[in-house]
Amino acid sequence: MARTGPQKYPGASTAYWYGGKYPGSAMESNVVVWHTTEGTSLPSYSGGAEAPNLTAKPDFTAKRLVWYQHFDFDVSARALVNKAGGVETNTLNACQVEIVGTCDPATHAKWTKVGYAHLYTPELPDWAIRDLAAFTKWANANHGVPLTSSVTFKAYPGSYGDNGVRMSASKWTGFTGHCGHQHVPENDHGDPGQFPMAAILNAAKGGTTPAQEDDMPTAAEVAKEVLTYDGVIVVPGAPKTNPTWTLSSSVTEILKRLDAANKTLAAQSAAITAIAGQLGKNVDTAAVVAAVDKAIADAVIKVDVAVTGQES
Known part of the structure; x- marks a missing residue:
């Protein structure tokens, strides 16, 4: 045909092209069968x-799908079971698309x-729906695959096996x-x-994807971003291979240093108070200055000892 x-x-990248190894059967595809890989990386597909005809892999940083093509659009792929003596599956005008992610x-x-x-199909982000819709629109414009779906997509695991939505051979x-x-x-x-x-079909027809609220980041995610963003907080004394240390160790170290700063400030305040108490009295100014310097130095030494853990 x-x-x-x-x-x-x-x-689409053809870095993982299997058309030469498995020539397949030529056809005029008017069906798209959607799959999930149930993994987080591009499969080897044995x-x-x-392999399907195409795989869509998420790029979460760029918020886009990266496409890989393994067979021509109008050539049978190999991602469906095709039992002997039954109806044709892979070779019956079906282009197959795998999405790297899970439905479970x-x-x-x-x-x-x-x-x-990862991508979770019941909760696909707007950018994934956008890019899947772009492919769907292209398949319609260039191959006449209808922008329709007369089947019900059931939630997994209810969609497994004899699920009530699996088609008969004639359908x-x-x-x-x-x-x-x-x-x-x-x-x-x-x-x-x-x-x-x-x-997806609505977006392919020119509609908009449904509005979705951005996921709220967890406290740990926010803290990690703050601690590692462009070296805003780099812990002194941390290993060179990890200048921000781990999240937990960084927070602990920061709290220690804040405590040390408070102790130093307290020592300085005490020294200033002592000076104030001497105002108007006959005192040796140099001796007072020396005493203040010593008090501050002693406080800093004690704080440093406590932070480094050399004394209990």
Whole structure:
């Protein structure tokens, strides 16, 4: 079957191109099947044996998706199960797109707890919806993939297996538009879970992405940014390999030094008070100055000893 239209998505990297190793079948794709990789990095796809047509990987710093293309748009990919004697899956006019991230709330919770930046499909940020919509719009304009989806995207893990939304063979054969791995017959996967398909299609049609509030940073995240931003706070005496030390050690050290400064100030105040008490009396001025200097020096020495831990 002839392939029409541009086969490479503009800007997509072909650094992991598998079309030469797995030529695939030519087709005219009128379906996009969405997947999640359930990981935080670009998969190896078993050297291409299980690869989709494209992978979208988040760049959280730039707030954009970085695209990798593995097969032409109108060539069968390899990310679906295709059982012998059943309906065709990979080769039935379906372009497949993997999103690096997770649809599993348990995985999302685990990654969040350990601080892994990741995409979670039920809560995609506006910039991810924007870039997925841009691809969806391109697929419509250049390959006629309808900006429609007549299926329900169920939340994982309810979307796994016999989920009530998986298509019959006949429905799959006649399907056009956008669906997920959870909808394809002969497969049991539940990705991409509760995928914001309606928001993506709306944006692709020229609408706006739904307004979302920015996630509030945690106290630890705020403190870390303050402690490490352009060396604003660099702890004296910290190892050269880590001039700001760890967050906890930096805060502890700062508190110690504030305490030391308060003690020094107290010593100075006491000395000044002593001077004030001598006003109007016959005193040796030089002796008073020397006494003040000694009092301040003694206070500083005591503070330094306490900070460095040389004495209890």
